[in-house]
Amino acid sequence: MTRTTPERPMDIEEVIPELAEYRGIATRLHPRPGAPGPGESSVGGPFLWPADEPWPMCTEPHKRRFGERLSDVRLRRKILAEAWSRQSAPGQPEGPTDEEFETLGSLKRGRHAPWLADTDPIPLMRVAQLYTRDVPGLSLPGGSDLLQVFWCPFNAHxxxxxxxxxxxxxxxxEVSEVLAEQPEPEVVGRDDYVPAPCVLHPEQVTEHQWGDLLPYAIRAQLDEWEDWEDEDAVSYQSDLSIPPGWKVGGFAPWPLTGPQEIVCQCGQQMDLLLTIDSREWDSGTRSWVPIEDRGVADTDANTPTQVVVGRGGRLMVFVCPSDWSHPHRIVLQ
Ligand SMILES: [Zn+2]
Ligand SMILES: [Zn+2]
Structure with missing residues (x-):
C-alpha cells in the first residue's frame, strides 16, 4: 500500500507569497511493520551486505557489558504484540497472561555480557537501508545506489x-553473494535503539523552512496570521512547515535548541541527509497522518519502528555537500 500525505489544510503561499522562496522537498519514508528482504529498502531489515566483506564493528572505548539482551527486547515485543492482538478479539482475556507476565518480569537490564572489555569490537546494528531507486531525492557519492545506515546502540559516543x-x-x-548470518550486538544500551523490521513507502512532499530561520518580515506576517487563541487552528509549525516522521532530505526542525549552523570541517554548511523520528505523528501533527492511516491514527501505529531517540524527538544525520568522506554529524532535536 502506498502512503499519501493529505493536502495541507491551507495554501500558506496564498497568504504570504514570499514563502515560495522557502519551499523545499523532502521524502517521507513512511516505515511500516513488515518482513523486508535484503533487496528492499527497509528500516531494521537485512542488508545487502557482501558475504566477503567484514561486518562493521564499534571499537570506540565505552562500556558494552551492561544493558538489555537483544533477544529479550525482541521477546518482550513479541509477547506484548500477541497480548495486544488477543485483546482486540472478542471474548479473549485482556492483556498478557500470568505466564507472560512472569516472563516479561524476568527480562531485565543487567550485566549480560560480562566477558566484554570496554574496547572489544561489537557488531554495529542495522538501522536503515535505502536504495536510490526507491527514495526520490536521495543521491549518493560516486554513482552508488544503496545507502546502509548502522549505529552502535549505546549512549556512549x-x-x-x-x-x-x-x-x-x-x-x-557489485554485491554478488549476500551475507546470510548478519552479526548483531548481544546487548544494547537501550531497547529504544532496536529498530523493528519495517518496509518503506517513500513519498515526496512539499515543506517550508523552519519558522525561526525565515526572514523577519515573513515571521512578522506569520505572527499576524496565526490564531494563537484556538489550539485547533492551523499552525505554521505543526501543519505547514516540516512533516514529522522518518524522512530523507528537506529542512531540519529546531524545537529544542533553536537553529544551529551545522558546518563541516571543510567550512561548508552540511546537508540534512536522514531524519530518524520517534513518532510518525502525534497530537500536534495530526494533519500529516497519511490518508491510508487515518483509521489507526489513535493507535500505536505512529511508532512503527519502535525506535525512540533522545527524549522522544528526532535524530538528524548531516553530511558534507561535497565530500561524504568528511565526518558526518548527528544532531538531536
Ligand atoms: Zn559503540
Ligand atoms: Zn566537508
Missing amino acids: GEERNVAVHLYWRKAS
Whole structure:
C-alpha cells in the first residue's frame, strides 16, 4: 500500500507569497511493520551486505557489558504484540497472561555480557537501508545506489554521549553473494535503539523552512496570521512547515535548541541527509497522518519502528555537500 500525505489544510503561499522562496522537498519514508528482504529498502531489515566483506564493528572505548539482551527486547515485543492482538478479539482475556507476565518480569537490564572489555569490537546494528531507486531525492557519492545506515546502540559516543551512526554506500550490482548470518550486538544500551523490521513507502512532499530561520518580515506576517487563541487552528509549525516522521532530505526542525549552523570541517554548511523520528505523528501533527492511516491514527501505529531517540524527538544525520568522506554529524532535536 502506498502512503499519501493529505493536502495541507491551507495554501500558506496564498497568504504570504514570499514563502515560495522557502519551499523545499523532502521524502517521507513512511516505515511500516513488515518482513523486508535484503533487496528492499527497509528500516531494521537485512542488508545487502557482501558475504566477503567484514561486518562493521564499534571499537570506540565505552562500556558494552551492561544493558538489555537483544533477544529479550525482541521477546518482550513479541509477547506484548500477541497480548495486544488477543485483546482486540472478542471474548479473549485482556492483556498478557500470568505466564507472560512472569516472563516479561524476568527480562531485565543487567550485566549480560560480562566477558566484554570496554574496547572489544561489537557488531554495529542495522538501522536503515535505502536504495536510490526507491527514495526520490536521495543521491549518493560516486554513482552508488544503496545507502546502509548502522549505529552502535549505546549512549556512549562523542562529547554528547550519543549513539554512533555509521554510513556505508555502495553499488548494489557489485554485491554478488549476500551475507546470510548478519552479526548483531548481544546487548544494547537501550531497547529504544532496536529498530523493528519495517518496509518503506517513500513519498515526496512539499515543506517550508523552519519558522525561526525565515526572514523577519515573513515571521512578522506569520505572527499576524496565526490564531494563537484556538489550539485547533492551523499552525505554521505543526501543519505547514516540516512533516514529522522518518524522512530523507528537506529542512531540519529546531524545537529544542533553536537553529544551529551545522558546518563541516571543510567550512561548508552540511546537508540534512536522514531524519530518524520517534513518532510518525502525534497530537500536534495530526494533519500529516497519511490518508491510508487515518483509521489507526489513535493507535500505536505512529511508532512503527519502535525506535525512540533522545527524549522522544528526532535524530538528524548531516553530511558534507561535497565530500561524504568528511565526518558526518548527528544532531538531536
Ligand atoms: Zn559503540
Ligand atoms: Zn566537508
